[in-house]
Amino acid sequence: MKIAIIGTGNLGQSIAKGLVTNQELTSLYLTKRNLTELKEFEHYKNVVLTQDNSEAVQHTDVLIFAVQPAHLEGVLKKIQSVLTKKHIIISTITGVSVADIERMVGEDKCIVRAMPNTAIAVGKSMTCMCSNALGKQRIDIAESIFNKLGHTLEIPEAQMQAATVICASGIAFWMRLIRATTQGAIQLGFDAKEAQQLAMYTSEGAASLLIQNKQHPEQEIDRVTTPKGCTIEGLNEMEHKGLSSSLIQGIVASFHKINTIKKEQL
Numbered sequence: 001m002k003i004a005i006i007g008t009g010n011l012g013q014s015i016a017k018g019l020v021t022n023q024e025l026t027s028l029y030l031t032k033r034n035l036t037e038l039k040e041f042e043h044y045k046n047v048v049l050t051q052d053n054s055e056a057v058q059h060t061d062v063l064i065f066a067v068q069p070a071h072l073e074g075v076l077k078k079i080q081s082v083l084t085k086k087h088i089i090i091s092t093i094t095g096v097s098v099a100d101i102e103r104m105v106g107e108d109k110c111i112v113r114a115m116p117n118t119a120i121a122v123g124k125s126m127t128c129m130c131s132n133a134l135g136k137q138r139i140d141i142a143e144s145i146f147n148k149l150g151h152t153l154e155i156p157e158a159q160m161q162a163a164t165v166i167c168a169s170g171i172a173f174w175m176r177l178i179r180a181t182t183q184g185a186i187q188l189g190f191d192a193k194e195a196q197q198l199a200m201y202t203s204e205g206a207a208s209l210l211i212q213n214k215q216h217p218e219q220e221i222d223r224v225t226t227p228k229g230c231t232i233e234g235l236n237e238m239e240h241k242g243l244s245s246s247l248i249q250g251i252v253a254s255f256h257k258i259n260t261i262k263k264e265q266l
């Protein structure tokens with residue numbers, strides 16, 4: 001597999017970390033305007049760092065674009081002459097549709113829109129994908145890359161913005177929940193390091209229960225809430241203060257914002 005990441009910033013570096021540790025690569029090209037931040041990758045076998053996007057495109061088959069929305073069109077224009085039908089174009093860019101990319105590179109190109117999250121760095125991304133007609137024929141190649149770096153789900157393009165909020169922004173939402181639990185644990189007497197350990201591994205355990213038992217969360221909650229016990233007391237207090245409601249409202253606010261991002265940035 002010959003892969004290029006075009007625009008190796010926050011998300012691009014997370015993808016690169018996942019790739020160098022979880023995939024057998026023939027070559028991985030990482031591009032960025034300033035390469036100093038990519039030093040940690042220069043010692044990996046088969047990894048090439050370059051500022052030259054055309055060089056990366058010419059030496060690879062799968063191109064993962066991870067630049068900011070406003071930069072995509074300019075980047076694509078500059079590599080247009082070296083872009084061929086052999087390339088699979090994977091865009092992780094928020095708010096840029098498959099039709100937008102077709103308009104920039106032509107309908108005769110294989111285009112996949114993928115929305116991973118930064119947990120891809122540790123092989124735990126939930127990545128949603130959709131494609132154009134040509135991309136559909138080769139989406140299995142994109143799936144095989146992202147399945148080694150977590151889980152994938154093919155969805156209609158109309159759901160892509162919602163998937164971005166739940167899965168990509170979702171990492172930040174879950175971090176806040178884990179941080180708040182950590183702060184609670186400190187208030188109850190644990191030191192900061194222990195408190196974070198308790199919060200992290202408990203949240204990992206909760207998700208693992210659902211993944212492995214394939215249950216609804218309420219079924220697992222019923223197992224924990226002893227009648228008149230401390231769990232239901234805490235849970236009801238959290239709900240009186242709007243826990244579920246504030247999460248849902250935050251998700252919906254994030255969704256409203258995401259629908260304006262392309263207009264603001266392009």
Ligand SMILES: NC(=O)C1=CN([C@@H]2O[C@H](COP(=O)(O)OP(=O)(O)OC[C@H]3O[C@@H](n4cnc5c(N)ncnc54)[C@H](O)[C@@H]3O)[C@@H](O)[C@H]2O)C=CC1
Binds near residue numbers: 008053066069092115
């Ligand atoms: N950060 C996240 O968790 C997620 C981000 N995204 C999307 O991925 C894209 C990238 O996001 P981030 O990584 O957070 O942004 P970022 O700003 O950290 O990374 C973009 C990188 O592109 C580089 N770049 C700009 N022009 C370039 C050029 N001509 N040639 C080569 N490199 C160039 C920049 O130097 C920068 O390092 C955005 O469109 C974002 O919406 C999608 C899912 C999750």
Ligand SMILES: O=C(O)[C@@H]1CCC=N1
Binds near residue numbers: 094164168169
């Ligand atoms: O916050 C953002 O707009 C981008 C998209 C999802 C994650 N980061």
